[in-house]
Amino acid sequence: MSAKTLVELYRAHAGKVSDKWSSYLPVYEEAFAPLRDRKVSLLEIGIQNGGSLEIYSRYFPTFERLVGCDINPDCGKLKYQDPRIRVVVADANTDDGESRILKIAGSYDIILDDGSHTSTDIVRSFARYWRHLRPGGVYLAEDLHCSYWREFGGGLYDPMSSISFFKALADIIHQEHWGLTDSSRQRLANFARFYGTEFGDADLEEIHSVHFFNSVCIIRKELSGKNRLGRRILAGLQDPVIPADRTLHNRSINRSDQSANDQAKDPLHPPETTAQLYLSGNGRFTEIQSLAIQYPIGIQKRVLFPFKGLAAMGRGMTLSLRLDPSNRAGVVRVGRLRLLSSEPGAKDAAHEFPPAILQPSGNLLPLKDSDHTFLSTGPDPHIILPPVEVGLSSFDCLEAELGFYPSGELLEHCLGQIQGEISDLNNDLLDLGKRLEAKDRVLAERLGEIAQLKEDLEKAKSAMASLQLILLTQSQKLIEKIRRKALAFRLYFKG
Numbered sequence: 001m002s003a004k005t006l007v008e009l010y011r012a013h014a015g016k017v018s019d020k021w022s023s024y025l026p027v028y029e030e031a032f033a034p035l036r037d038r039k040v041s042l043l044e045i046g047i048q049n050g051g052s053l054e055i056y057s058r059y060f061p062t063f064e065r066l067v068g069c070d071i072n073p074d075c076g077k078l079k080y081q082d083p084r085i086r087v088v089v090a091d092a093n094t095d096d097g098e099s100r101i102l103k104i105a106g107s108y109d110i111i112l113d114d115g116s117h118t119s120t121d122i123v124r125s126f127a128r129y130w131r132h133l134r135p136g137g138v139y140l141a142e143d144l145h146c147s148y149w150r151e152f153g154g155g156l157y158d159p160m161s162s163i164s165f166f167k168a169l170a171d172i173i174h175q176e177h178w179g180l181t182d183s184s185r186q187r188l189a190n191f192a193r194f195y196g197t198e199f200g201d202a203d204l205e206e207i208h209s210v211h212f213f214n215s216v217c218i219i220r221k222e223l224s225g226k227n228r229l230g231r232r233i234l235a236g237l238q239d240p241v242i243p244a245d246r247t248l249h250n251r252s253i254n255r256s257d258q259s260a261n262d263q264a265k266d267p268l269h270p271p272e273t274t275a276q277l278y279l280s281g282n283g284r285f286t287e288i289q290s291l292a293i294q295y296p297i298g299i300q301k302r303v304l305f306p307f308k309g310l311a312a313m314g315r316g317m318t319l320s321l322r323l324d325p326s327n328r329a330g331v332v333r334v335g336r337l338r339l340l341s342s343e344p345g346a347k348d349a350a351h352e353f354p355p356a357i358l359q360p361s362g363n364l365l366p367l368k369d370s371d372h373t374f375l376s377t378g379p380d381p382h383i384i385l386p387p388v389e390v391g392l393s394s395f396d397c398l399e400a401e402l403g404f405y406p407s408g409e410l411l412e413h414c415l416g417q418i419q420g421e422i423s424d425l426n427n428d429l430l431d432l433g434k435r436l437e438a439k440d441r442v443l444a445e446r447l448g449e450i451a452q453l454k455e456d457l458e459k460a461k462s463a464m465a466s467l468q469l470i471l472l473t474q475s476q477k478l479i480e481k482i483r484r485k486a487l488a489f490r491l492y493f494k495g
Helices: 006-012 025-033 051-059 072-077 097-106 118-131 144-148 164-172 189-195 409-494
Strands: 041-043 065-070 085-089 108-113 133-142 207-213 217-222 271-281 290-296 300-306 317-322 330-340 351-352 359-361 363-367 373-376 382-385 396-403
Touching: 006 025, 006 051, 025 108, 025 133, 025 207, 041 051, 041 118, 051 065, 051 085, 051 217, 065 097, 072 085, 085 097, 097 118, 108 118, 118 133, 118 144, 118 164, 118 189, 144 164, 164 207, 164 217, 207 317, 271 300, 271 396, 290 300, 290 396, 300 330, 359 363
Parallel strands: 041 065, 041 108, 065 085, 108 133
Antiparallel strands: 133 217, 207 217, 271 290, 271 317, 300 396, 317 382, 330 351, 330 373, 330 396, 359 382, 363 373
16 A cells, blocks of 8 residues: 555645645655655754644655744643654754754754744755754755735835845856855855845755745755766767867856846845935925945945035034834944044044034934934934034034844844833832832722711711700709799799
8 A cells, every 4th residue: 555645635634723725745756655664853943733743744754853842831741652752842953952853853854934924034044954954954944925925124125125135046056157265155155144134055065956836935955065066977979060069078167257147136235225415504404415325234334425416515514314124123222422523633633522512313212221223113213313503514424323123133132121111110110019009008998987977077067966855855854943933933922
């Protein structure tokens, strides 16, 4: 009896739920078939209900390890009878997550990325786990249709999307034909800067092939020696159409120098964003009085804004530095900001703006314990510089050290600081709530005492009124009695 295919196993499966698009199964069948009878170790990033691990355990009859990693804590509830199936609850794109995964198996034959589907996680997962894939193994990334959607960090023409990244891997395979001195990792330098990660030449040279299917990319790995073009082979003796040059047999390809080829230069090296300097005398900044400068993404760089061509550079003028990170949330680092003058003997050759006096505005938020780092949460982040007493006409330009980091370790660090601040605020609120609760109890006790006093006072008033009524009645009776006796005395003496 022949072994069941993945399609058959999925149709018959009645265990934990697995969610796949139908077109994936024959693609995976083709990729997995050469490994089916091996003692494979498989890593799946993103497992949801864990059904795929059950199905793979039936597909690979002699598997060594099946490891599923998911960031959802509820995945810790997943249990399997086979001890070779393990679940790691962690973020796979952290050192801790990677360490825990590698403790189960030091390397893998199959790595399948079915995680968040964001371009950031996909690229960074490949950078982190490709080196842990064994030669002869396959790396699969699925649901790549998300790379065409903005909410997942992509778009059809986004040069930094995950699908653009995998297309770039096809160039890595052909590195020996570039005609340049660039190493393999230089082709991915923009991605490394943009996503705050690293790629090694030795690892990239083991990319054997890149296969694209609808929403799936499969990368095969082989030792670097198997990934070269190899030597030329001339076979046969008859050449009736074109005379064969027998000297070409067993030769390597001649490399063509392309260093002067403009089409061999990276137009996105490095990717850039725009900083715009506005000038205003009334607090209103207009495009007419502005200068735009490009600066790179992923590194901090010194840029100059020349004042030439800007009118009315006198006293009382205000500068606003608009940092335009292409509507991506990220971290902006601002180093030295100063006005420079090139005039010989100028009284003030430079005027520096200390970080403490910078005024962030728009969608720019200062981060805790840092005068130089800001979080940009969207479009139109800018910094307003205070007016200069001597006037701007004394200077030639503004020097600025700027860096924009849309993702990577710096952003994670800064977001960690924000989360720390939120945690501190929550603790302060809890403490305040406890103190207010204690004061509420004291207040309630005082209000209870006041209510009791009011009740006692009302009782006292009622008792007083009753006593007054009794005294009045007794007084009237006594008066009446005295009046009668007095009348009796008068009658007695008259008689």
